Amino acid sequence: MGSLPFTVSDLQTSTSGTRSSPTLLCTPLMGTTVDQMLIEMGKAKEIGSDVVEIRLDCLRNFNPRPDLQVLIERSPLPTLVTYRPIWEGGQYEGDETKRQDALRLAMELGADYIDVELEIAHDFNNSIYGKKPENFKVIVSSHNFHNTPSSEAIGNLVARIQATGADIVKIATTALDITDCARIFQIMVHSQVPTIGIVMGERGLISRLLSPKFGGYLTYGALEAGAISAPGQPTAKDLLDLYNFRLIGPDTRVYGIIGKPVGHSKSPLLFNAAFKSVGLNAVYVHFLVDDVKKFFDTYSSSDWAGCSCTIPHKEAALKCMNEIDPIAKKIGAINNIVRRSDGGLMAFNTDYIGAIAGIEDQLRGLNGTNPAAGSPLAGKLFVVLGAGGAGKSLAYGAAQKGARVVVANRTYERAKELADKVGGQAMTLAEVDNFHPEEGMVLANTTSVGMKPKIDETPISKQSLKHYCLVFDAIYTPKETRLLREARETGATIVYGTEMLIRQGFEQYKNFTGLPAPEELFRQLMEKHA
Numbered sequence: 001m002g003s004l005p006f007t008v009s010d011l012q013t014s015t016s017g018t019r020s021s022p023t024l025l026c027t028p029l030m031g032t033t034v035d036q037m038l039i040e041m042g043k044a045k046e047i048g049s050d051v052v053e054i055r056l057d058c059l060r061n062f063n064p065r066p067d068l069q070v071l072i073e074r075s076p077l078p079t080l081v082t083y084r085p086i087w088e089g090g091q092y093e094g095d096e097t098k099r100q101d102a103l104r105l106a107m108e109l110g111a112d113y114i115d116v117e118l119e120i121a122h123d124f125n126n127s128i129y130g131k132k133p134e135n136f137k138v139i140v141s142s143h144n145f146h147n148t149p150s151s152e153a154i155g156n157l158v159a160r161i162q163a164t165g166a167d168i169v170k171i172a173t174t175a176l177d178i179t180d181c182a183r184i185f186q187i188m189v190h191s192q193v194p195t196i197g198i199v200m201g202e203r204g205l206i207s208r209l210l211s212p213k214f215g216g217y218l219t220y221g222a223l224e225a226g227a228i229s230a231p232g233q234p235t236a237k238d239l240l241d242l243y244n245f246r247l248i249g250p251d252t253r254v255y256g257i258i259g260k261p262v263g264h265s266k267s268p269l270l271f272n273a274a275f276k277s278v279g280l281n282a283v284y285v286h287f288l289v290d291d292v293k294k295f296f297d298t299y300s301s302s303d304w305a306g307c308s309c310t311i312p313h314k315e316a317a318l319k320c321m322n323e324i325d326p327i328a329k330k331i332g333a334i335n336n337i338v339r340r341s342d343g344g345l346m347a348f349n350t351d352y353i354g355a356i357a358g359i360e361d362q363l364r365g366l367n368g369t370n371p372a373a374g375s376p377l378a379g380k381l382f383v384v385l386g387a388g389g390a391g392k393s394l395a396y397g398a399a400q401k402g403a404r405v406v407v408a409n410r411t412y413e414r415a416k417e418l419a420d421k422v423g424g425q426a427m428t429l430a431e432v433d434n435f436h437p438e439e440g441m442v443l444a445n446t447t448s449v450g451m452k453p454k455i456d457e458t459p460i461s462k463q464s465l466k467h468y469c470l471v472f473d474a475i476y477t478p479k480e481t482r483l484l485r486e487a488r489e490t491g492a493t494i495v496y497g498t499e500m501l502i503r504q505g506f507e508q509y510k511n512f513t514g515l516p517a518p519e520e521l522f523r524q525l526m527e528k529h530a
């Protein structure tokens with residue numbers, strides 16, 4: 001198919017979690033008392049963070065010398081001390097001299113880093129000139145809570161921060177679109193000084209996840225989902241366990257799922273575990289995308305190796321492709337995109353392959369035929385209930401395998417349109433109960449009838465199920481729908497919607513990597529996280 005094949009150099013020498021980049025993982029401590037912060041630092045160490053950020057502005061009664069002494073001395077991890085004023089998005093409202101005095105004291109008491117805001121950095125750095133302990137570093141930060149400026153404006157900002165004598169530059173902007181992250185990546189890659197680049201907000205998530213790929217000095221990971229210090233911050237645990245943060249480096253290929261919303265997708269869990277299990281230098285992230293064309297135009301290099309595509313982009317993404325698999329084109333929807341070796345994008349629809357492969361395997365078990373004998377669907381009467389996205393996938397897939405397709409839909413016109421395209425017969429859903437020209441037919445429900453919460457509903461009477469040898473239901477919430485339960489009771493073989501879901505994942509993995517999918521691992525993870 002011409003996609004970029006993985007080579008030996010893409011395989012990491014270890015699958016045990018060895019670091020691929022020096023990017024640090026810093027966990028902000030947001031406790032309101034010193035005792036709370038001490039507990040939090042222990043947890044941060046346990047999770048695997050490298051640094052803790054002591055947010056002095058979160059403390060309710062802060063007593064600089066004794067509190068800093070305890071917090072710095074008792075920290076099991078290197079410390080970054082921040083005392084963020086309200087005018088830069090923090091909580092401190094008091095006297096500015098006292099604030100800066102506390103930061104200087106933190107330096108004297110052995111903090112590893114302090115974070116000072118660009119507005120005061122010049123004077124502050126002058127005040128500590130010649131007094132900085134060895135290995136102590138000043139991070140000079142700038143926060144923009146409105147947007148992400150142009151590359152030129154960010155470049156100028158970096159220069160201003162550097163001119164203050166910063167050891168480390170920190171720029172935090174706000175994502176209005178996922179493509180805003182590209183400008184921060186560009187800055188991090190080209191910066192001559194260590195740089196922390198963060199794009200805040202849920203559309204900026206990849207700026208945090210991919211920090212090690214683009215040479216970021218540090219990224220922030222929260223202790224818990226509800227304890228974030230800035231919008232869009234992931235948890236340290238997710239960075240480490242879900243996204244394999246330690247394995248990400250400059251050459252890591254980036255995959256992901258584009259959608260809106262997309263945060264609920266379990267695909268990163270499956271693909272990252274799969275990549276790690278075979279030592280592939282790749283990561284799979286959530287891409288919250290508003291404008292598909294802008295996304296593909298921006299992330300167009302070979303680093304961005306492919307993606308899965310979900311609602312609402314399955315149709316819009318078609319227009320951005322250089323090549324479309326012929327069946328995906330007929331179905332009119334894609335869910336799997338791979339960057340070819342020439343940089344172009346090739347799209348597939350793996351939904352239909354997943355469902356059809358699941359049905360074929362069960363039929364083979366039923367008939368005792370082997371895969372070499374051709375598709376057991378050839379010549380079968382295959383009744384598809386529904387004519388939406390899933391209906392199209394099943395109808396085209398079955399027709400391609402030589403089945404005689406019947407499409408039954410609540411709205412007859414949609415059934416007719418799809419049936420005509422696949423050379424099949426159309427009817428209304430109401431007519432299906434009395435349709436049994438022969439025995440041993442295959443039934444595939446792709447309507448949402450019976451889906452949670454309306455689990456007592458079913459699209460076809462139990463009585464008529466006796467004419468079918470196999471019943472498939474695309475619905476996977478619940479796993480066993482009323483339709484499948486009644487089909488089983490009637491003696492038909494059943495195929496769960498989860499089979500379609502998981503097998504389409506196998507196909508995507510194969511298209512992405514050119515390797516067979518670790519099927520057992522996928523199944524175990526699906527079972528565990530369903």
Ligand code: NAP
Nearest residue numbers: 386387388389390391410411446447448474475497500501
């Ligand atoms: P869709 O494009 O919106 O199509 C929905 C279909 O259901 C249409 O044919 C619609 O008929 C029919 N329908 C909806 N409500 C109905 C009702 N009350 N009575 C009769 N028919 C009704 O949705 P889709 O993307 O195809 O998804 C359909 C189902 O498949 C969902 O349950 C989804 O979760 C599942 N699915 C599963 C997988 C998987 O991997 N297992 C993948 C994709 C989808 P009209 O044309 O008359 O509106």
